[in-house]
Amino acid sequence: MAEISPLRRRMIEDMKVRNLSPATQRCYVHAVAKFSKYFGRSPDRLGAAEVRAYQVHLVSSGVSWGGFNQAVCALRFFFGVTLGRAAMTERIPYARKPQRLPVVLSAAEVARFLAGVVNLKHRVALTTAYAAGLRVSEVVRLKIADIDSSRMLIRVEQGKGVKDRYVMLSPRLLALLRDYWRAMRPRHWLFPGQSEDRHLAPSVLQAACRAARAAAGFRKPVTMHTLRHSFATHLFEAGNDIRTIQVLLGHGDLSTTTRYARVATTIIGTTTSPLDRLTSEMPKPA
Numbered sequence: 001m002a003e004i005s006p007l008r009r010r011m012i013e014d015m016k017v018r019n020l021s022p023a024t025q026r027c028y029v030h031a032v033a034k035f036s037k038y039f040g041r042s043p044d045r046l047g048a049a050e051v052r053a054y055q056v057h058l059v060s061s062g063v064s065w066g067g068f069n070q071a072v073c074a075l076r077f078f079f080g081v082t083l084g085r086a087a088m089t090e091r092i093p094y095a096r097k098p099q100r101l102p103v104v105l106s107a108a109e110v111a112r113f114l115a116g117v118v119n120l121k122h123r124v125a126l127t128t129a130y131a132a133g134l135r136v137s138e139v140v141r142l143k144i145a146d147i148d149s150s151r152m153l154i155r156v157e158q159g160k161g162v163k164d165r166y167v168m169l170s171p172r173l174l175a176l177l178r179d180y181w182r183a184m185r186p187r188h189w190l191f192p193g194q195s196e197d198r199h200l201a202p203s204v205l206q207a208a209c210r211a212a213r214a215a216a217g218f219r220k221p222v223t224m225h226t227l228r229h230s231f232a233t234h235l236f237e238a239g240n241d242i243r244t245i246q247v248l249l250g251h252g253d254l255s256t257t258t259r260y261a262r263v264a265t266t267i268i269g270t271t272t273s274p275l276d277r278l279t280s281e282m283p284k285p286a
Contacts (some may be wrong), residue, residue: 007044008033011082018081031074044083048091051075055092068095102229103220110230113222116215122208124180125191125200129224131173132156133231133249136202136224142190144181149174156250165250232257 008029015025035054036043058068072094080089105113110130117123129139138156146155152169177190186192189199205224213222228249235245246257 007042007082011078014081015077027070028074028077031071032078035071035075043078048088051079051092059095065095102233103222103226104233105222105226105230107234109216109218110227112216113212113218116212117208118211119208120180121184121191121200122205124176125205126208126212126224126227127176128154128173128190129205130227130231131170132167133228133235134167135228136205139224140189140191140200140202140205143188144186144190146190147174147177163250165247167248 011029011032012025015028020028032043035046035051038054038057039046039050055068055072058071063071072092076089076092079085079092114123114127114130117126125139128134128142129136132154134142134156141157142154143157146157147169148155149169152171152174153166154169156165156167187196189196191200192198193200193204202224209223209226216222232245232249235248236242242257243254246254249257251257
């Protein structure tokens, strides 16, 4: 690759000027070298058509989303900065991150999962996470004073985004919490750690999730966030307003909440097809 050595040096100097890390520099140089090798020509003799063909090649070869966009970053830098073809960068698109639907447990699976948690404190904490749709960091930081039984609310203090919010206190959860309090007698933190002055570590509940998943025999992944996903999906399936669910989850953007509509299979399965509303008879096959 002696032919591109001067270009390589120019590109490295350009990256140094822009304070790119040595690791990034190596990745960019390697990506441009692979692009050049694929066509057997110096990269400065290649253009938008070759970039598009190379992107098709990357996709067909099964490269990851991250690997694809790393190559795009390198090519955009090379053409836009090193070669000074600023307009060229707009013709080298990034790949959009694949949108994956969250894993959701059915109501029966939630019950089976929680039944597999042996430790009382862990079981009540995981039940609270599902009953109120809380993040693991929010569950472990709950205090006794956050449980407002007179208004049937749970105060979530300084949740994600450093925001306070209230969520519902299920009557069934309240009864469970009262039984738990009589058995464990926590003083400040609802779920204390090894010492009363510190709350339970999130890693402890995450480990309890892994153990309960194994005990329940689930093949799909089940994490603390799976309980939160299940909470939101089950609320949506029960006909609750999407904006109410947004508030309960503490989402700043409604679009984050609406993804639960895509996994609400109960609603999807009971939705009437427009075919069923046709008033005329369908012709039968001859």
